[in-house]
Amino acid sequence: MSTTILITGARILGGGPRDILVRDGVVAEVGDLAGTAAGQTVEAGGLIALPGLVDLHTHLREPGREDAETVETGTQAAARGGYTAVHAMANTSPVADTAGVVEQVWRLGQEYGHCDVQPVGAVTSGLEGRQLAELGAMADSAARVRVFSDDGRCVSDAVLMRRALEYVKAFDGVVAQHAQEPRLTEGAQLNEGEVSARLGLTGWPAVAEEAIIARDCLLAAHVGSRLHVCHVSTAGSVEIIRWAKSKGWDVTAEVTPHHLLLTDSCAERSPLGPYNPIYKVNPPLRTAEDVRALREALADGTIDCVATDHAPHPVEDKETEWAAAAMGMIGLETALSVVQEAMVDTGLLDWAGVADRMSARPATIGRLPGHGRPIEPGAPANITLYDPSVRLPVDPSSMASRSRNTPYEGMALPGRVVATFLRGRPTVLEGKLV
Amino acid sequence: MKRHLISAGDLSRDDALLILDTAEELARVSERSIKKLPTLRGRTVVNLFFEDSTRTRISFEAAAKRLSADVINFSAKGSSVSKGESLKDTALTLEAMGADAVVIRHAASGAPHRLATWVRGSVVNAGDGTHEHPTQALLDAFSMRRRLGRLEGLKVAIVGDVLHSRVARSNVLLLGTLGAEVTLVAPPTLLPVAVETWPCQVSYDLDAVLPKSDVVMMLRVQLERMNAAYFPSAREYSRRYGLDRARFGRLHDDAIVMHPGPMNRGMEISAEVADSPRSTITEQVANGVTVRMAVLYLLLGGSEPAIGTSAADPAVQTVPGGEL
Known part of the structure; x- marks a missing residue:
């Protein structure tokens, strides 16, 4: 007995209404399928259909900080945000630097089934920046790790970075660098500029990101390997990546939703009052000029994809003075809305572009062949249905994430994920977890 | 006046002048043998000091x-704070005790702003990290006006570690509001990025600025900055940016020398300059009490004149609150 779902009237990538027949987890037919019998029918008139979103940068916090997030709650948040696959960052406790830890995280994802969890392996043991972690063992494990990152910390040692880039070539891996020159950012709190100067917060200068990106691009070219740049945040970084790509080097980059929408002025002027650590994040929010450059770079493809850097923290780690607060913000459940606000409603990107930057390209970079495929017969039925016509205030208490540290609280954002299908199985219907 | 005093930038020109004028009236009380006014009887002021600063707390x-x-001194050392209690819980405790005003000194920039979101009483910033120290700026302005008779058009040089100085930030904002012309003087390493957006002039050359200055305010330079490569050595710093006798001689005759304390004698200021009659350093301490009285009075007591507006004998003037 086969399982069938008929999705009716969906606008694939924003095009004209089409019906989508899903059979046994695979897209069977696309077109005018009125009258086709199906086990379940999902009315999708007016909704945009996108290939299930893929996040290259998620902190699920398990193992170690289950008070902030778990694989279960984090993947529920992902499904609610329209994601069918997330890359779980390695900075857990213990660190995901062995085959054992990455397999544990991968299995938890399989068990809960809200979305695929693809673990990221640490580049160095314990994220300590001294010795390579067992990259090959993680690559060969059941978790099939292809993305390696010390995210949260920069692989600042040039020799270690060179070796990591070289070593991962053996299994088509990629090093995802958190670009932050450590000496230039000791005690750094906020983008170094007008706002940090006025607020008396230690500056996080753009050059500390750009210098590492430039070095890493040169290293990747020198050893002929793949480099992925995490959470690009400055106009200068965009210029360097554009230059590296123009050379034909295998460099990719991501930008977070918050760096596409918010600026460092949030730390000074917001409805929540100045110095509210809800806006404290690493890399920090930058200037309006940086936001403009990041949007243009995402539109022209210099930046390949949007990645959330979903970073849950419990309330007590944010209800503090700025310097004492944890860095990071949650983003899985608001990412698509923020991208609509920053990119689609501004005319910079159409829905095909959104599908490319939030699904196809991250799936390619992460080497996830079952994700990011066009919605056409034969493809795994990873599908997100999205209603772009509504505008709703962000309500943290309604989120699936265990944490509440969203910078968009109370802000009205466009759009809403109505349904998410993971290999044909609905994980979200009517905006609610299945 | 707003409910809190957290940034000197929150003060309008009228607010700032009201504080200075009120302080002027209160200064007369300080000259009496009985220095006490009943104005804030029954009100509770908490001194919440997370950083050691005996002089500011005593002031x-x-x-x-x-x-x-009623004054409650709450210092972080030996309290529940040292056992890991959060600022928020400390704030809620003070709130439950009914603090009408909380004077806060904290090593983290912005801590008073955060505190103000958790307590109903007035928050007075007594220095937060490298952000601001508004009552210091008020007492500095008060001291300048007393010595030189005006603030409008006064040329003020602020010299030293501007990058890490809350005194400099508050002074730039307040003196700008009051019409003085501020020039910051420091080696480029000790000036914040984007300082050119501040409402003041900037110079690297102390000798060029001195002859044009009516006020020279020397900032404390911490020796540990040397280890972070902000300058090569104490000797070189002192030679280029210290106020010694030779430089002091380049000031015009009416110019005054200020320092918020504590001083590094021999580093940013020589002993003979610090002790000269044109130094206001001890006056600043005395004026600090007066100006802080004015601030507490205006935040807690209301906007009526502190001692009354008539020129009658101060001893029989009405006192705000009418409880003399």
Whole structure:
């Protein structure tokens, strides 16, 4: 007995209404399928259909900080945000630097089934920046790790970075660098500029990101390997990546939703009052000029994809003075809305572009062949249905994430994920977890 | 006046002048044998000090006591804070005790802003990290006006570690509001990025600025900055940016020298300059009490004149609150 779902009237990538027949987890037919019998029918008139979103940068916090997030709650948040696959960052406790830890995280994802969890392996043991972690063992494990990152910390040692880039070539891996020159950012709190100067917060200068990106691009070219740049945040970084790509080097980059929408002025002027650590994040929010450059770079493809850097923290780690607060913000459940606000409603990107930057390209970079495929017969039925016509205030208490540290609280954002299908199985219907 | 005093930038010109004028009236009380006013009787002022600063704490304590407020000194050392209690929980405790005003000194920039979101009483910033120290700026302005008779058009050089100085930030904002012309003087390493957006001039050359200055305010330079490569050595810093006798001689005759304390004698200022009659350094301390009285009075007591507006004998003037 086969399982069938008929999705009716969906606008694939924003095009004209089409019906989508899903059979046994695979897209069977696309077109005018009125009258086709199906086990379940999902009315999708007016909704945009996108290939299930893929996040290259998620902190699920398990193992170690289950008070902030778990694989279960984090993947529920992902499904609610329209994601069918997330890359779980390695900075857990213990660190995901062995085959054992990455397999544990991968299995938890399989068990809960809200979305695929693809673990990221640490580049160095314990994220300590001294010795390579067992990259090959993680690559060969059941978790099939292809993305390696010390995210949260920069692989600042040039020799270690060179070796990591070289070593991962053996299994088509990629090093995802958190670009932050450590000496230039000791005690750094906020983008170094007008706002940090006025607020008396230690500056996080753009050059500390750009210098590492430039070095890493040169290293990747020198050893002929793949480099992925995490959470690009400055106009200068965009210029360097554009230059590296123009050379034909295998460099990719991501930008977070918050760096596409918010600026460092949030730390000074917001409805929540100045110095509210809800806006404290690493890399920090930058200037309006940086936001403009990041949007243009995402539109022209210099930046390949949007990645959330979903970073849950419990309330007590944010209800503090700025310097004492944890860095990071949650983003899985608001990412698509923020991208609509920053990119689609501004005319910079159409829905095909959104599908490319939030699904196809991250799936390619992460080497996830079952994700990011066009919605056409034969493809795994990873599908997100999205209603772009509504505008709703962000309500943290309604989120699936265990944490509440969203910078968009109370802000009205466009759009809403109505349904998410993971290999044909609905994980979200009517905006609610299945 | 707003409910809190957290940034000197929150003060309008009228607010700032009201504080200075009120302080001027209160200064007359300080000259009496009985220095105490009943104005804030029954009100509670908490001195919440997360950083050691005996001089600032004593100054606020004296100010509150001269206005008859109940004063609770809460220092982080030996309290629940050292056991890991959060600022928020400390705030909620003070709130439950019914603090009418909380004077806060904290090593983290912005801590007073955060505190103000958790307590109903007035928050007075007694120095937060490298952000601001608004009552210091008010007492500096008060001291300048007393010595030189005006603030409008006054040329003020602020010299030293501007990058890490809350005194400099508050002074730039307040003196700008009051019409003085500020020039910041420091090696480029000790000036913040984007300082050119501040409402003041900037110079690297102390010798060029001195002859044009009516006020020279020397900032404390911490020796540990040397280890972070902000300057090569104490000797070189002192040679290029210290106020010694030779430089002092380049000031015009009416110019005054200020320092918020504590001083590094021999580093940013030589002993003979610090002790000269044109130094206001000890006056600044005395004026600090008066200005802080004015601030507490205006935040807690209301906007009526502190001692009354008539020129009658101060001893029989009405006192705000009408409880003399």
